[in-house]
Amino acid sequence: MALEAGRAGTEFPGEDVTTSALPEVAGWISIYEELALVLRSVIARANGSDQADELRASLGWIEQRLGVWRDRHSELAGVVIDRKEHTLTYAGRSLRLTRREADLLDFLLRHPRRPFTSAQLATLAWQNSRLSDAQVRTYIMRLRQRLREVGLEEIITVVRNRGYGIAAGHGGGASDE
Amino acid sequence: MNEAVRTPTIPESLISARLLMLQSRRLILATLERRLRQQPVGSLRVRVDHMRDATASAHANYCSSMLRWGSSDTPEYWPVAFTCLITTANSLTGKLRGVAPDLPLSDRYLVATDVEVLEQLVEQWRDSARSSIAAVA
Numbered sequence: 238m239a240l241e242a243g244r245a246g247t248e249f250p251g252e253d254v255t256t257s258a259l260p261e262v263a264g265w266i267s268i269y270e271e272l273a274l275v276l277r278s279v280i281a282r283a284n285g286s287d288q289a290d291e292l293r294a295s296l297g298w299i300e301q302r303l304g305v306w307r308d309r310h311s312e313l314a315g316v317v318i319d320r321k322e323h324t325l326t327y328a329g330r331s332l333r334l335t336r337r338e339a340d341l342l343d344f345l346l347r348h349p350r351r352p353f354t355s356a357q358l359a360t361l362a363w364q365n366s367r368l369s370d371a372q373v374r375t376y377i378m379r380l381r382q383r384l385r386e387v388g389l390e391e392i393i394t395v396v397r398n399r400g401y402g403i404a405a406g407h408g409g410g411a412s413d414e
Numbered sequence: 415m416n417e418a419v420r421t422p423t424i425p426e427s428l429i430s431a432r433l434l435m436l437q438s439r440r441l442i443l444a445t446l447e448r449r450l451r452q453q454p455v456g457s458l459r460v461r462v463d464h465m466r467d468a469t470a471s472a473h474a475n476y477c478s479s480m481l482r483w484g485s486s487d488t489p490e491y492w493p494v495a496f497t498c499l500i501t502t503a504n505s506l507t508g509k510l511r512g513v514a515p516d517l518p519l520s521d522r523y524l525v526a527t528d529v530e531v532l533e534q535l536v537e538q539w540r541d542s543a544r545s546s547i548a549a550v551a
Contacts (some may be wrong), residue, residue: 258513258517258521261509261513261517264509265506265509265510268502268505268506268509269506271502272499272502272503272506275481275495275498275499275502276499278481278482279481279486279495279499282484282485282486282491282495283486286486288492288542291538295535295538298531298535302528305524309521309524
């Protein structure tokens with residue numbers, strides 16, 4: 238099977254890239270995530286069996302596609318984050334962020350349609366499970382204040398009792414769940 | 415001579431309970447559908463629709479418990495695992511096919527490639543599911 242990698246280039250000449258497909262791409266991402274989750278669970282139990290290698294190859298392809306669609310989702314949302322330089326570009330304006338702020342926003346944008354608790358964000362976005370809920374809350378509050386400078390103050394939403402997510406207007410939808 | 419009977423673990427009991435629930439709902443659904451064919455009345459149709467939803471939910475519960483607690487050494491595990499993969503991949507393929515008409519052409523090309531590979535994966539998983547079902551039988 239041809240498990241092709243990579244994005245097939247940029248837009249075609251004269252093509253209009255403005256699209257209403259943002260929620261659709263977010264929907265695909267959440268199903269790809271579900272598929273990857275099921276595959277990981279099956280592979281964890283299949284270790285040593287004949288099926289495991291084949292399933293691992295499928296998981297590799299699915300994870301690669303997830304990466305492609307997450308990047309595309311960020312592009313369509315118009316928010317570009319350079320994680321090396323910790324800069325954010327939106328609507329022609331740039332903002333310098335701290336490493337933690339850039340990692341957090343990048344993580345939320347790449348996982349639309351899902352709210353994350355403070356503990357999940359600490360572990361998944363920063364790989365630091367020792368941060369307390371209050372510390373995460375402070376980081377989010379500061380980040381939201383910084384994002385006001387480029388008109389993105391509403392991009393991070395708070396979903397009652399479920400955590401933080403990306404607003405529907407930016408391709409998320411965590412608040413609708 | 416007394417043979418030692420192994421007590422089922424909690425996960426095994428949960429999986430069995432959910433399987434029984436699924437089987438009983440399937441039986442009720444089959445009975446209701448047969449009655450509806452003989453007597454096509456509105457009230458019966460509503461009950462059939464309701465039981466169809468209840469059966470689907472029982473099936474999802476059984477599958478999720480099998481994926482979570484089932485052992486891959488048991489023959490029942492693989493048909494459930496592959497069916498779950500096929501269902502999720504089919505749902506994704508369905509969504510990808512309904513691609514937005516205003517999606518840029520380059521994205522549509524990406525989507526078409528995804529659909530093609532997903533269909534190959536589903537076909538591969540179907541073969542594996544068939545072999546695992548044959549092993550159970």
